[in-house]
Amino acid sequence: MLEKGKISSIQAIMLMISMILPTAVLTVPAITVKSARQDAWFSIIIATMAGLLIAWMVVNLGLRFPEKTLFEYIEDILGKIPGKILGFLYIWWFLHMNALVIREYGVFLATAVMPDTPIIIFHIVVVAVAAYAVRNGLEVLSRANQLLIPTTVLLALVFILSIPNMKLSRVLPLFDAGLFPIVKGAVVPASWLGEIVTFAMIIPYLSKPKEAYRVAFLSILLVSFFLTTSILEALLIFGPNLTGSWIFPTFNAVRMISVGNSLGRLEIIIVLAWVLGGFFKIGVFYYAAVLGSAQWLKLKNYQPLVLPVGIILVALSILIHDGIVDLLDFLKRVWPPYALIVFEAGIPLVLLIIAVVGRKGGRKIA
Amino acid sequence: MLKKIAFLLLLFLLISPLEGCWSRREINEIAIVLGTGVDWTAEGKLRLTVQIANPGAFVGEGGRGQEATNWVVSAESKTIEEAERVLAKMVPRDLHWDQSIILVLGEEMAKKGTNMVTDFFQRNIEPREIMWLMVAKGEAKNFLETYSELEKTSAQAAGFLTRMKTGYSVQLWEYAEMLASKGVQPVATRVEVKEVGVTPGLDLEKMTPIHKQVEISGVGVFKEDKLIGWLDEYETIGLLWLKNEFIKGVITIPSPSESNKEVSIKIRRGSTKIVPEFDGENLRFTIKVKVEGDMVEQQGREDLAKPDKIKALEKEMAEEIKRRAIVLLQKAQGEFGVDIFGFGDDFHRKYKKAWRELKDQWDVKFAEAEVNIEVEAYIREISLLGKRASSPEK
Numbered sequence: 001m002l003e004k005g006k007i008s009s010i011q012a013i014m015l016m017i018s019m020i021l022p023t024a025v026l027t028v029p030a031i032t033v034k035s036a037r038q039d040a041w042f043s044i045i046i047a048t049m050a051g052l053l054i055a056w057m058v059v060n061l062g063l064r065f066p067e068k069t070l071f072e073y074i075e076d077i078l079g080k081i082p083g084k085i086l087g088f089l090y091i092w093w094f095l096h097m098n099a100l101v102i103r104e105y106g107v108f109l110a111t112a113v114m115p116d117t118p119i120i121i122f123h124i125v126v127v128a129v130a131a132y133a134v135r136n137g138l139e140v141l142s143r144a145n146q147l148l149i150p151t152t153v154l155l156a157l158v159f160i161l162s163i164p165n166m167k168l169s170r171v172l173p174l175f176d177a178g179l180f181p182i183v184k185g186a187v188v189p190a191s192w193l194g195e196i197v198t199f200a201m202i203i204p205y206l207s208k209p210k211e212a213y214r215v216a217f218l219s220i221l222l223v224s225f226f227l228t229t230s231i232l233e234a235l236l237i238f239g240p241n242l243t244g245s246w247i248f249p250t251f252n253a254v255r256m257i258s259v260g261n262s263l264g265r266l267e268i269i270i271v272l273a274w275v276l277g278g279f280f281k282i283g284v285f286y287y288a289a290v291l292g293s294a295q296w297l298k299l300k301n302y303q304p305l306v307l308p309v310g311i312i313l314v315a316l317s318i319l320i321h322d323g324i325v326d327l328l329d330f331l332k333r334v335w336p337p338y339a340l341i342v343f344e345a346g347i348p349l350v351l352l353i354i355a356v357v358g359r360k361g362g363r364k365i366a
Numbered sequence: 367m368l369k370k371i372a373f374l375l376l377l378f379l380l381i382s383p384l385e386g387c388w389s390r391r392e393i394n395e396i397a398i399v400l401g402t403g404v405d406w407t408a409e410g411k412l413r414l415t416v417q418i419a420n421p422g423a424f425v426g427e428g429g430r431g432q433e434a435t436n437w438v439v440s441a442e443s444k445t446i447e448e449a450e451r452v453l454a455k456m457v458p459r460d461l462h463w464d465q466s467i468i469l470v471l472g473e474e475m476a477k478k479g480t481n482m483v484t485d486f487f488q489r490n491i492e493p494r495e496i497m498w499l500m501v502a503k504g505e506a507k508n509f510l511e512t513y514s515e516l517e518k519t520s521a522q523a524a525g526f527l528t529r530m531k532t533g534y535s536v537q538l539w540e541y542a543e544m545l546a547s548k549g550v551q552p553v554a555t556r557v558e559v560k561e562v563g564v565t566p567g568l569d570l571e572k573m574t575p576i577h578k579q580v581e582i583s584g585v586g587v588f589k590e591d592k593l594i595g596w597l598d599e600y601e602t603i604g605l606l607w608l609k610n611e612f613i614k615g616v617i618t619i620p621s622p623s624e625s626n627k628e629v630s631i632k633i634r635r636g637s638t639k640i641v642p643e644f645d646g647e648n649l650r651f652t653i654k655v656k657v658e659g660d661m662v663e664q665q666g667r668e669d670l671a672k673p674d675k676i677k678a679l680e681k682e683m684a685e686e687i688k689r690r691a692i693v694l695l696q697k698a699q700g701e702f703g704v705d706i707f708g709f710g711d712d713f714h715r716k717y718k719k720a721w722r723e724l725k726d727q728w729d730v731k732f733a734e735a736e737v738n739i740e741v742e743a744y745i746r747e748i749s750l751l752g753k754r755a756s757s758p759e760k
Contacts, residue, residue, distance in 0.1 A: 111491070112491055113491075115491070125379045125380070126380075128376065128379055129376050129379050129380045132372070132373075132376045169711070169715065172715045173714065173715045173716075173718045176714075176718050238539065238543060239543050239546075239547070241543065241546030241547055242539065242542055242543050242546055245542075245546070252495060252539075255494060255495060255496075256495060256496055256539065258496060261529070275380075279380065
């Protein structure tokens with residue numbers, strides 16, 4: 001096996017949270033609120049259902065082929081050539097998604113924190129550090145994440161401090177927008193929660209694979225909880241009209257905190273969570289792309305791929321979009337069908353059906 | 367060893383985005399803006415005025431005592447950013463908006479439309495969304511140029527006055543929220559420069575001329591982003607009540623049996639509930655106000671510390687509140703024809719289907735609506751005196 005490390009279930013949950021949450025907290029609220037308005041939290045519930053379903057599919061598949069990752073069992077299910085083609089597409093998807101994440105990471109830092117710094121500096125810095133983590137393997141990545149994820153708790157504390165700014169009437173009346181906008185608003189968060197597909201790369205390295213279901217479901221539920229919290233944070237403070245106008249509503253909501261005229265300017269905490277969380281998010285997808293490529297190429301060692309993939313990531317993240325308008329438009333319109341329907345739900349579903357019908361895979365799950 | 371070096375190098379890389387050495391600005395390289403004003407000039411240009419702190423003068427006794435605490439500069443241009451660039455040529459340091467407490471719009475600017483201005487302050491990261499938004503009677507420039515007693519600068523004075531909640535105060539984001547909603551039209555604090563008080567010197571010749579001081583004097587009423595009128599302080603208190611914001615106000619009512627003598631009631635707390643009723647045709651609002659107050663002053667000599675007298679006072683107090691509310695409602699429905707109270711938002715919460723049809727003509731509907739006011743008033747405390755402790759009863 002290429003990866004010799006094993007991670008515990010707790011570490012896996014934390015890693016999955018870091019993999020989905022950071023970009024979701026900042027970019028998803030505005031997109032969802034624009035469509036579902038004050039019922040955006042309900043959109044998240046719908047998205048959670050989709051996320052749980054995808055998580056179930058991925059774990060079900062993974063457990064049929066113990067000790068194998070997505071790239072290995074895809075060939076077992078579909079045969080060599082189609083398996084290779086789909087595997088290649090997944091490598092592309094991991095790279096593409098990561099390039100988007102890196103771009104979001106840089107865009108936020110460049111617009112909200114350091115406007116004079118060229119965006120590529122952020123990209124190079126974060127990819128370089130992620131490369132080091134990925135080279136050291138899954139265990140190192142998970143342990144570092146375990147150490148630093150408590151910054152999310154800090155974020156929750158900051159949200160508590162903003163309670164005086166909140167008014168419940170801002171999220172009323174319920175179900176004002178109607179069903180269609182709510183469902184439409186659920187699409188983007190669902191495509192985020194669907195990133196749990198990447199869990200397929202990690203299942204073989206769980207120290208207790210039996211707990212894979214629990215890990216996947218708990219990760220989705222916790223992410224949804226935090227996502228709902230951050231959407232409500234913005235909605236209860238700004239109301240649906242204003243929340244939809246900001247690009248990073250949670251950031252603005254945190255900027256508003258001023259306790260007793262002395263404790264204020266806490267937005268650096270959201271920046272801190274972003275810098276650390278973003279790093280792990282990038283790290284996980286980076287790892288998935290590197291490990292997947294190595295398995296696709298049947299290499300004995302994935303380390304030689306770390307550097308070239310990193311260079312591709314930095315270059316791609318710069319080339320992929322012209323600017324933030326382009327990026328957000330892509331995330332809103334192209335990303336959901338492309339990621340959610342094809343890579344997150346479509347292909348895993350087809351694989352699962354073929355595996356079940358063709359009775360492929362080692363054992364049936366309890 | 368090599369691994370350790372590589373590790374340290376990477377650790378350094380990871381934290382480098384957090385400290386921000388790239389675009390750092392030291393405190394002696396920035397000009398801290400305390401207050402910002404925007405006027406619309408007669409030539410049809412925007413005039414940006416900034417009040418810049420002179421940090422040396424803030425140090426107090428140990429510092430350079432007698433210096434002016436601030437410096438006010440203006441620049442005219444087509445947009446705010448462009449005006450800022452013009453200012454950059456005059457101000458030898460980088461303008462730093464982070465500490466700007468207030469954003470004052472001149473009267474002409476507010477009439478022209480606030481959208482031209484507020485976007486800049488929301489879009490950019492330095493100005494904060496918790497700036498107090500104000501409309502100056504006259505020019506914003508005059509307002510910022512005013513010297514303030516007690517506080518160091520007029521911007522700080524205005525900031526403190528709003529923070530003390532002596533009148534209606536609104537932050538930039540609240541204004542934006544009101545502007546974005548169809549169920550409420552925005553209002554913003556009105557500020558004025560007035561001549562108030564003198565500073566007595568040791569001998570009369572050194573007495574300073576009459577001070578000009580900033581003052582909060584009611585609110586400006588907007589229809590969408592354009593200023594259409596004013597409410598004075600008296601009406602503003604009513605506006606606060608109807609918007610369910612109770613500040614430390616005073617109600618003065620005549621004494622029950624001595625109508626030429628007054629009694630002051632200090633408002634402690636209160637709440638307002640707005641109940642919309644709609645039958646598809648007629649629109650009616652019932653406003654339920656509940657106020658609690660303490661009697662703090664009595665001019666007359668009758669003994670008010672009796673349950674029936676307090677009941678009479680409470681009734682009088684309720685009447686007074688009702689009167690104020692009616693005057694204000696008539697003004698809003700008649701003269702302005704805009705819903706500054708947010709009745710539309712309350713209506714939206716109760717009748718979400720009907721709202722979809724009414725929202726685009728809400729101000730018309732609001733102006734036609736029937737409004738009932740029910741006031742419950744209570745007097746809880748009468749402070750330290752029971753009955754008046756002066757000249758004996760006849």
